[in-house]
Amino acid sequence: MLSLSFTTIIIAILIIFSLQHTTSLPPHASLSSCHVTSFNCGAITNLSYPFTGGDRPSFCGPPQFHFNCQNGVVPELNISSVSYRVIHINPEAHTLTLARLDLWNETCTHVYVNSTFDGPSFSYGSGNQNLALFYECKPSSELTKTPENLFHCEGNGNKNNSYSLVGPFLLDPVLSIVECDEHIEVPILKEQADRLVENRSLLGEVLMKGFNVNYTNPYESECLECLGSGGQCGFDSDDNEPICICGDRLCPTPDWSWLDELCTRARKSQE
Numbered sequence: 001m002l003s004l005s006f007t008t009i010i011i012a013i014l015i016i017f018s019l020q021h022t023t024s025l026p027p028h029a030s031l032s033s034c035h036v037t038s039f040n041c042g043a044i045t046n047l048s049y050p051f052t053g054g055d056r057p058s059f060c061g062p063p064q065f066h067f068n069c070q071n072g073v074v075p076e077l078n079i080s081s082v083s084y085r086v087i088h089i090n091p092e093a094h095t096l097t098l099a100r101l102d103l104w105n106e107t108c109t110h111v112y113v114n115s116t117f118d119g120p121s122f123s124y125g126s127g128n129q130n131l132a133l134f135y136e137c138k139p140s141s142e143l144t145k146t147p148e149n150l151f152h153c154e155g156n157g158n159k160n161n162s163y164s165l166v167g168p169f170l171l172d173p174v175l176s177i178v179e180c181d182e183h184i185e186v187p188i189l190k191e192q193a194d195r196l197v198e199n200r201s202l203l204g205e206v207l208m209k210g211f212n213v214n215y216t217n218p219y220e221s222e223c224l225e226c227l228g229s230g231g232q233c234g235f236d237s238d239d240n241e242p243i244c245i246c247g248d249r250l251c252p253t254p255d256w257s258w259l260d261e262l263c264t265r266a267r268k269s270q271e
Contacts, residue, residue, distance in 0.1 A: 032248040034060035035232045041069035044086055049233045050217045059243070062219060062235045064121045076101060080116050087210045095125055099210035100186060107204050108135070108153035108162065114185045117213055125212030129166060129193035130185055137161040137180035147174045148200045164203050166193050187211035226251070 037056040039047040044067075052060045053067035053075075067086065068076040075086040077098065084098040102109040112135070117123050135153060139161060149164045163174060166188075188196070192206040217223065219242040223233035226244035231251045234243045244251040 030057075030248065031059070031234065031245045031250070033057055034234050034245055039067055039069075039075075041067065041075040042073040044075040044089060047089070047091070049223065050219070050235075058237065059234050061233070062121075062217065062242075063237050064119075065215075065217070079122055080113075080119070082111070082113055082115055085210075094215050096213045096215055097210045098213055099208055103186065103207045105204065105208065107133075107151055107164075107207065109133075109184070112182045112184055115187060115211075120218045121216055123214045123216070124187065125214045127190050128187040128211045129190045131188045131193065131196075131206075132165040132183055132185050134163040134165065134175070134178075134180040135160065135182040135184075137163060137178050140177050140179075142177045143174070149174070151200075151203060164196070164200065166197055 034049070034057070037060070038045070039051050039053045039056045041054060047067070048056075048060075050061040050065040051067060052058050052065060054069050058066060064079075066077075068078075070076055077084050077086050077096075079098075083101040085101050085104055086096060087099055088097040089095070100109075100115060102111045136155060137160065147163065151162050151164065152159045153162045154160070161178070163178065163180070165175070186207070188206055188211055189209055192202075192209045196202050196206045219233075219235070222242040222244075226233050226242070229244065229251065231244035231246050234245050235241070236243050246252075
């Protein structure tokens with residue numbers, strides 16, 4: 001068995017450092033664009049990592065932070081198969097103010113999906129109140145007067161009864177009488193919920209004020225390590241892993257397990 005000299009180990013180290021991290025990114029990808037581009041759409045401007053969209057390529061951040069820009073002025077974000085309009089963002093506090101696109105300037109929807117934020121990247125922010133919207137409700141002769149929280153939606157050529165409810169379901173006596181086929185839950189701002197209780201006609205306006213969401217980048221520690229080495233943060237969606245970009249290429253990523261094995265073999269050969 002050939003012994004491994006110290007010189008051999010040094011050569012191995014140099015080879016390791018010369019290796020580039022392999023990736024499934026297309027060969028024409030201009031990785032340096034992550035350093036010079038930002039997302040800009042309407043009132044939302046100068047967003048960098050972890051956000052992508054517009055002029056900022058998808059490999060510049062994780063896919064859950066990809067924005068679309070509708071008509072060049074409306075920033076959109078998709079979370080758990082529901083599309084939201086981005087009203088405000090605070091990168092320092094990691095907070096967003098979002099409003100459902102299907103309920104923008106509209107109180108009726110056919111997207112019967114709750115707004116949920118229970119993943120690793122998004123969670124409910126502070127200052128929200130739950131709002132329930134009930135659709136396709138059947139008329140009831142037991143109602144002696146028109147409820148204040150009644151509104152109407154068109155469906156199959158008919159005008160269907162719908163109801164809005166702020167707070168726990170059991171607090172509204174209408175729901176013990178009326179039968180509804182569909183309902184969704186949407187957060188709204190607490191101060192807007194108070195306004196809605198006082199004036200039910202404000203439902204559409206209240207929905208467009210949105211609600212607060214916290215966001216967390218699950219790859220923050222890897223990004224900080226990358227920045228500390230002089231690189232720029234990115235993401236390889238095909239391999240589902242963060243990448244570190246040096247100039248127009250990926251930063252070298254030495255595999256130190258190889259070095260440990262070489263050192264172990266070198267010590268054994270010298271015993």
